């Protein structure tokens with residue numbers, strides 16, 4: 001199969017590219033390299049470009065006859081999205097529309113879309129399934145939900161087949177240790193904990209210790225990037241027998257508090273990791289844990305990395321590279 005991976009040089013996209021290549025699929029990457037890394041895509045073909053460039057997208061589909069598209073390109077910082085909503089809607093919604101229109105012109109009818117737990121907003125019950133109300137509390141989550149809506153409309157109007165995968169907290173790195181999570185500035189917990197452990201970051205801060213959780217810090221469901229990659233491939237297989245627009249939640253179904261993540265990292269790294277307690281970070285829901293029952297049942301997906309220490313260990317190997 002030939003797959004176009006938009007955003008294939010980024011954190012999750014590059015793990016996807018590696019997985020596809022390992023399964024002997026042909027891969028074309030479209031990426032503007034704004035946050036991604038050229039060296040992360042192995043032998044996949046790279047077309048450097050931006051989703052705002054409708055002509056470049058059309059040209060791409062004219063040259064490459066692809067069987068499916070996986071769409072990872074997005075701005076994804078919740079805090080920035082609140083301050084710069086136009087930027088987020090322009091990039092995440094308008095950019096995706098350009099991609100969808102180019103796909104339609106080229107008669108490409110299968111898309112896997114990176115969605116997010118941020119579509120749910122503040123959880124109304126604990127194990128979040130796909131039927132949980134979607135009331136995003138920031139433009140980032142709203143932009144992803146708008147695309148989900150567009151995909152549902154496109155299924156009816158144009159017969160587009162799609163699967164939107166709502167990731168909970170993507171974490172970890174490939175076990176080879178040569179690709180991983182690298183954002184500047186880094187806002188995510190596990191990279192910040194590991195940078196602190198290695199003395200490569202600033203002071204580690206724990207945002208909020210007065211949440212209604214077992215130790216007062218936020219609970220999240222960490223799912224390994226390679227498990228996200230396997231779900232995408234399952235999603236493409238699913239679309240060969242299912243039309244319409246589908247959504248699936250992807251997580252391990254088990255939540256860990258911020259302090260539990262730090263404790264697990266201490267066990268992995270073998271040293272104490274100093275942190276300070278800081279005020280709550282605006283927009284953080286107290287608990288986000290997925291029910292991935294639907295993905296297990298309908299996609300036949302189950303995560304291979306279910307142990308938080310193992311997930312952190314894979315990330316640690318990547319963070320130990322001298323590159324940092």
Ligand code: UFG
Nearest residue numbers: 076116117118187188189192205206207218220258281284
């Ligand atoms: N945290 C800290 N210190 C840090 C970084 C994070 O205490 O240095 C805390 C956060 O406050 C939060 C938890 O660790 O309670 C996890 O934070 P992350 O930034 O790692 O992840 P988020 O849960 O905020 O983000 C994830 C996805 C987003 C998605 C969001 C939905 O990465 O794409 O869930 O709420 F939008």
